[in-house]
Amino acid sequence: xxxxxxQHCQHQSGAAMSDTQVHDHLAQxxxxxxxxxxxxxxxxxxxxxxxxxxxxxxxxxxxxxDHHPDLQVGYDRCTVRFSTHSVGGxxxxxxxxxxxxxxxxxxxx
Numbered sequence: 001x002x003x004x005x006x007q008h009c010q011h012q013s014g015a016a017m018s019d020t021q022v023h024d025h026l027a028q029x030x031x032x033x034x035x036x037x038x039x040x041x042x043x044x045x046x047x048x049x050x051x052x053x054x055x056x057x058x059x060x061x062x063x064x065x066d067h068h069p070d071l072q073v074g075y076d077r078c079t080v081r082f083s084t085h086s087v088g089g090x091x092x093x094x095x096x097x098x099x100x101x102x103x104x105x106x107x108x109x
Contacts, residue, residue: 004028004099007092009065016089025095032098038070038083039094043105048075053108061100067093069101 004025017025022034032041045051055071055078062068072079080101082094 004095005103007096009067009093009096012084012087012091012093014087016084016087017091022090025092029095029098030102034090035081037089038081039090039098040079040081041098041101042077042079043101044077045108046076050108051076051078054078054104057104057108058101061104062097065093065097065100067097069097 016037019034022039026032026034026039029039029041032039043054045054051073055073058069058071058078058080067082067084070081070083072081080098082097083089084091084093
């Protein structure tokens with residue numbers, strides 16, 4: 001079975017993940033939390049340059065996966081929030097992209 005990081009997003013339809021499924025998938029990630037029909041994590045960096053390097057790299061991943069987060073960006077921080085509009089909540093795509101966001105930190109920090 002492929003890890004979240006090895007997977008790619010696919011079109012999602014139908015129902016969002018159940019709370020139990022979300023909880024089980026969150027256990028595979030570090031510091032992500034469920035919040036109002038989405039998963040989110042706050043990343044911190046040393047400076048604006050590192051923050052923007054992360055944001056730009058995440059934008060490229062979002063483009064290639066065709067799954068786009070909501071971002072809140074500050075000088076040394078970025079909160080990333082994923083949800084899947086087509087299911088009205090959380091899908092596997094959110095966890096795939098969350099794993100890819102986590103992997104980026106080692107390259108920009």
